Amino acid sequence: MQSHMPLDEVLMIIALGAYVVSALLLLVYFFSRDEWLKHLGIPLAIAGCVAQFAQLTARYEITHVWPLLNLYGSLSLFAAVSVAIFIIFAFRYNLWFAGGFVIALAALFLAYGVTWNEGSMPAVPSLQSYWAKIHVPLVVSSYAAFMVAFVMSVLFLVKYYFERSLSGQTVDAAAAGTVAVRMDSPGIAAAAAQGNAGAQWLNTIPSLAQLDVLIYRIVAVGLPLLTLGIITGAMWAHESWGAYWQWDPKETAALFSWIVYAIYMHLHTRNAWRGVRTAWVSVVGFISIMFCYFGVNLWISGLHSYKL
Amino acid sequence: MRALYDDFTRTFGNVLFAVVLFVVWGLLTLIGVIVDQGKDSTVYFQAYAAPLARVILRLNLDNIYHTPYYVGIIGLILLSLAVCTFKRVIPARLPPLRSVAIEKIPLHASIDVQGDPENIRDRVEKFFRARGWHVRKREFGGVEWTFADKHNWARRGVLVAHAGFVIIAAGTSIYWARGFSGDETIVAGQTVSVPHTQTSIKLDGFSYKIKPIVTKSGMIYQPIDYVSRVTATGSDGVPRQAVIRVNHPLDVDGTLYYQSSYGFALRFHVTHGGTRVPALENRDYLTGDEIALPGTQRTIAVAQFVPTVDRASGQASADPRINNPAVFLQVFDNGQAAGAGLVPMKASIDVGGGWRIRPERYLLVSGLQYRYDPGVALVGIGAFVLLAGLVISFYMLPARMFVRLDPAPAGARIALAATTVKGYDIFETQFNELVAQLERDFKPPRPAPKLNLAEAT
Numbered sequence: 001m002q003s004h005m006p007l008d009e010v011l012m013i014i015a016l017g018a019y020v021v022s023a024l025l026l027l028v029y030f031f032s033r034d035e036w037l038k039h040l041g042i043p044l045a046i047a048g049c050v051a052q053f054a055q056l057t058a059r060y061e062i063t064h065v066w067p068l069l070n071l072y073g074s075l076s077l078f079a080a081v082s083v084a085i086f087i088i089f090a091f092r093y094n095l096w097f098a099g100g101f102v103i104a105l106a107a108l109f110l111a112y113g114v115t116w117n118e119g120s121m122p123a124v125p126s127l128q129s130y131w132a133k134i135h136v137p138l139v140v141s142s143y144a145a146f147m148v149a150f151v152m153s154v155l156f157l158v159k160y161y162f163e164r165s166l167s168g169q170t171v172d173a174a175a176a177g178t179v180a181v182r183m184d185s186p187g188i189a190a191a192a193a194q195g196n197a198g199a200q201w202l203n204t205i206p207s208l209a210q211l212d213v214l215i216y217r218i219v220a221v222g223l224p225l226l227t228l229g230i231i232t233g234a235m236w237a238h239e240s241w242g243a244y245w246q247w248d249p250k251e252t253a254a255l256f257s258w259i260v261y262a263i264y265m266h267l268h269t270r271n272a273w274r275g276v277r278t279a280w281v282s283v284v285g286f287i288s289i290m291f292c293y294f295g296v297n298l299w300i301s302g303l304h305s306y307k308l
Numbered sequence: 309m310r311a312l313y314d315d316f317t318r319t320f321g322n323v324l325f326a327v328v329l330f331v332v333w334g335l336l337t338l339i340g341v342i343v344d345q346g347k348d349s350t351v352y353f354q355a356y357a358a359p360l361a362r363v364i365l366r367l368n369l370d371n372i373y374h375t376p377y378y379v380g381i382i383g384l385i386l387l388s389l390a391v392c393t394f395k396r397v398i399p400a401r402l403p404p405l406r407s408v409a410i411e412k413i414p415l416h417a418s419i420d421v422q423g424d425p426e427n428i429r430d431r432v433e434k435f436f437r438a439r440g441w442h443v444r445k446r447e448f449g450g451v452e453w454t455f456a457d458k459h460n461w462a463r464r465g466v467l468v469a470h471a472g473f474v475i476i477a478a479g480t481s482i483y484w485a486r487g488f489s490g491d492e493t494i495v496a497g498q499t500v501s502v503p504h505t506q507t508s509i510k511l512d513g514f515s516y517k518i519k520p521i522v523t524k525s526g527m528i529y530q531p532i533d534y535v536s537r538v539t540a541t542g543s544d545g546v547p548r549q550a551v552i553r554v555n556h557p558l559d560v561d562g563t564l565y566y567q568s569s570y571g572f573a574l575r576f577h578v579t580h581g582g583t584r585v586p587a588l589e590n591r592d593y594l595t596g597d598e599i600a601l602p603g604t605q606r607t608i609a610v611a612q613f614v615p616t617v618d619r620a621s622g623q624a625s626a627d628p629r630i631n632n633p634a635v636f637l638q639v640f641d642n643g644q645a646a647g648a649g650l651v652p653m654k655a656s657i658d659v660g661g662g663w664r665i666r667p668e669r670y671l672l673v674s675g676l677q678y679r680y681d682p683g684v685a686l687v688g689i690g691a692f693v694l695l696a697g698l699v700i701s702f703y704m705l706p707a708r709m710f711v712r713l714d715p716a717p718a719g720a721r722i723a724l725a726a727t728t729v730k731g732y733d734i735f736e737t738q739f740n741e742l743v744a745q746l747e748r749d750f751k752p753p754r755p756a757p758k759l760n761l762a763e764a765t
């Protein structure tokens with residue numbers, strides 16, 4: 001019997017701890033805008049993410065089983081990629097204001113994933129395929145991108161409706177995308193100047209137009225990944241079940257999410273629909289992703305019921 | 309007639325109409341996720357209230373993906389896609405070079421620069437070329453215009469994505485027209501000829517490997533491998549030995565054979581009044597099969613094969629590995645249950661009326677699925693074309709810069725405006741950067757400030 005904790009579990013605890021502290025720091029940063037919180041939160045987020053990838057590698061080295069084939073492993077990758085995508089976008093577009101939300105969500109998913117740790121298990125025959133190593137990371141990464149898009153969409157909607165409640169009218173002029181210069185939020189700016197705390201927080205995050213573009217850019221990472229994930233899933237299914245598409249609940253739920261994001265993409269080609277409507281579609285899209293990830297595994301049985 | 313046609317093209321060519329079709333497609337797909345598909349009607353009556361179950365069955369929601377409305381909505385999407393592509397997307401692809409009201413375009417700026425206007429124009433042109441823009445010059449009404457395009461070719465990304473979708477649809481229709489699929493349950497030693505094909509398959513043997521594993525929440529039996537050893541004879545008449553396992557199908561003349569399930573068949577020793585009954589003995593009984601005893605109303609159902617009977621309790625154990633096997637038999641008289649029991653191999657039981665039955669031996673059974681799908685390659689190509697279209701549309705931003713040069717005192721005024729296929733916001737930062745760089749380019753270099761040591765101390 002092993003008396004000490006395996007390395008992968010130690011790394012998991014380090015990652016979780018780093019995320020929790022980082023999320024707290026960045027959440028406080030969102031409200032206070034004290035720069036030092038950010039300067040402490042960012043390295044912790046990066047450290048957590050690195051610990052996670054090290055954990056997945058360690059687990060593979062220890063068990064010799066691809067570590068993504070159950071909820072424990074896939075949720076771990078999901079959290080790691082969410083944080084990684086966020087970090088990349090945050091460095092590029094200075095999104096640290098949203099870091100607390102993204103990392104808190106990632107930590108929650110990771111903590112939930114840990115409850116599914118059953119120890120080391122070999123894969124069932126249908127999962128013993130090199131496709132597992134390609135398909136699962138792609139799909140999980142797409143989920144991660146959509147999670148980041150979801151957080152930005154929620155921030156967009158909060159700002160949008162707050163502005164609407166302050167200015168007492170629909171923010172049509174500001175309907176994202178119509179005209180760049182009209183994308184500021186005069187109601188929020190005025191309220192912020194008068195010391196309204198909510199308005200002050202929202203005033204410092206990017207404009208609705210910028211948020212809309214950001215959401216689009218993140219969906220632009222997620223949708224090709226999901227498409228590729230579905231394609232490689234189909235190739236795998238072709239090899240293991242005999243048909244590239246069996247209309248199994250997991251596949252169809254993924255197709256549903258794909259359709260939602262295809263709707264997003266098409267609405268986004270239209271000026272008048274870009275902004276609040278597409279932000280809602282992105283929220284619905286992430287709910288459908290969560291349904292596909294957990295709902296189908298836990299409530300609906302099918303060929304995919306490997307708790308993946 | 310003309311008006312009707314115009315209405316049709318206007319509706320079907322509208323992205324919002326496409327979105328409505330997508331929403332309907334999504335909802336139908338979602339119903340299929342939530343409602344179990346392809347189950348027996350009794351399952352729906354168990355799972356749902358009777359009126360709902362009736363609705364599900366009446367509307368074929370139990371098999372939604374093959375209903376006329378599911379296929380119909382995809383048909384409508386294809387139609388809409390075609391109309392939209394030809395009526396809207398292709399004509400709008402490459403906008404003509406024309407003069408515009410610069411100030412009316414939200415992304416606009418102007419810079420006053422000094423120097424010779426002709427020289428300024430050349431420098432503007434060089435500026436954009438150096439950054440990968442495709443530059444053309446025109447004159448409209450005596451005003452000089454420069455047009456710079458970036459990623460103009462990527463305007464075709466939409467077409468590529470749409471073509472990918474059409475190719476996938478074509479590939480799936482080929483399967484409907486020319487493909488087939490089915491499954492065969494083969495008992496070890498048996499040969500079957502596969503319908504639709506000229507292939508016969510003999511199952512030389514089947515084996516499976518299962519590993520007991522102690523997990524944090526208890527013991528589980530984890531399947532590790534399922535292996536069918538077969539001899540397949542295809543259209544050339546040459547028998548070939550092969551192994552089929554999960555994720556490793558066998559290809560015979562383009563039809564693929566997959567490992568899909570396994571089970572057991574049983575042989576029984578059957579006597580009536582002490583005399584053997586060969587007609588009942590020389591058969592393989594799969595689980596679920598029945599033995600009808602001739603001249604009686606009795607049937608014996610071979611309900612289940614139990615690989616391992618727990619020696620201590622005499623009960624079926626959860627261990628799926630074969631170790632002390634038995635058969636669970638149920639006796640029916642005139643359709644009424646008349647008894648049931650777990651009968652170990654080689655143990656004989658009396659089933660009434662002078663009949664005795666003894667499970668003699670078990671055989672492994674392999675469930676193979678087969679499928680011939682000549683559309684696979686097309687679907688695969690379509691999927692990657694679609695993906696390429698997505699990537700082009702998402703990552704390449706076709707943009708056009710309109711640059712107008714007007715004479716100004718001591719030089720010229722450069723007025724710029726930018727449009728993209730995705731609105732203005734997405735280009736705002738880049739536009740501002742470009743304007744700033746252009747300004748810097750035209751500003752005469754400032755002399756570097758001299759450090760005055762005397763002042764510093």
Ligand code: HEM
Pocket residue numbers: 262265266268269320321322323325326327329384385386388389392396397465466469470473694697698701702729
């Ligand atoms: C009902 C059928 C469809 C119609 C009527 C339709 C129509 C359109 C239109 C009008 C555009 C915008 C063109 C522009 O203004 O530049 C567009 C963009 C696009 N469509 Fe479709 N479409 C349909 C189905 C699909 C499908 C099934 C896909 C597959 C993913 C798809 C992928 C795309 C892509 C990638 C874009 C570019 C989006 C962007 O640039 O952000 N479309 N579509």
